[in-house]
Amino acid sequence: MKKIPENTIKRLSLYYRYLHFLSRQGTGTISSRSLAQLLEANPSQIRKDLSYFGGFGKTGTGYNVSELKKQIARILGLEQGRRVAIVGMGNLGMALAAYKGFEVLGFSVVALFDDSSRKIGKKYRGKVCLDIKGLAKIVRREKIEMAILTVPAEAAQEVAAMVVASGVKAILNFAPVHLNVPRHVRVSNVDLATELKSLSFFVSGYDYPRKKG
Amino acid sequence: MKKIPENTIKRLSLYYRYLHFLSRQGTGTISSRSLAQLLEANPSQIRKDLSYFGGFGKTGTGYNVSELKKQIARILGLEQGRRVAIVGMGNLGMALAAYKGFEVLGFSVVALFDDSSRKIGKKYRGKVCLDIKGLAKIVRREKIEMAILTVPAEAAQEVAAMVVASGVKAILNFAPVHLNVPRHVRVSNVDLATELKSLSFFVSGYDYPRKKG
């Protein structure tokens, strides 16, 4: 199998967003050039990204919007309604539990976990928060594949180990620590502090280059 | 001035996190090799990253932890206590307003904004939510340099325009839309949907390569 750059995957996700929008607008067909214009991106990049997965376009015409959208959904595995758990019902966990954008994308938040008796048994957006001690059992029973980690930094590694042991394949980690996990588990870090610090650097006046656009 | 890769800045921010930790532990000195081990990274990369900003290390000894930490803080502009506004007091905005990690890093959340009369005047973690109509005035008076955008996707572009017009230099955008801003304004996007979709791709079994570790 050909090696796919990670950025390609991120961009597919972005294309998907625009295709969703275009298909609601009733646009039937779009060329890589027009799509690139919307995205402030390079047409070749779009074609190259898509070409990793096969030829979805028609020469001279472009891409069928709804078809391409469907293909990208398939590639990203969004068709099967991935089952997700949120671990850590602090402010952020609660906010994410309430976020309605997940279902639209084919993600179902099927369980919430915490270790505090103040949280366990409470309902958040109609879902009851469960004791993290039961994580492994629920993950197996509910066929949960992904976990969103919103626990304090101090607890993150320990909780990550539990999550991994329960059989989860991918973790979206909000704790500002590096998680040590086996190679077969994928971790994506969302680190607000890092993002803010990068922006701060920019504000300082170093004019580091932006992508051509 | 030499051109600095954007990834270098992200990594600097990561190094900072570990240096903070090491200095609390009382570690006085660290070599690029030891630091790299902690980070699961490459020693040359660390040295190269740092070398963009000057030679902070001592040949044969390594780097002085607290000195290097101070230098990175200076590079990232964390010394001056950057002033930040949060715009959009939905679930996520509220969670971020309550987040205590910002102050530690040298960021002060000095103002909260929303456009809804249900939110304006309410207090969140001791700070009153202000009418977004007054944004420009407050930004100038409070010397706000950065904004965290936590508004719905539909409103994001319009709000971003207001934020830019008010003189803010950098935006941390949580709305899943591409923001059109002038070149002198820096936008960082935190897109949960994109992150989840990328992870979903991985769960699908494509074993795309991870960084050497």
Place this chain on the structure above:
DNA sequence: TTTTGTGAACCTATTCACAGCG
């Protein structure tokens, strides 16, 4: 013609490897 898909060329980032310093 228009536009895709793709090898080639280019550009950027990472890693190597070693001179030079302490």
Place this chain on the structure above:
DNA sequence: CGCTGTGAATAGGTTCACAAAA
């Protein structure tokens, strides 16, 4: 010695440019 700082080499990702298809 051990380790940094950095030019050189390598790897990786992006853009170009064009043949082939509609």
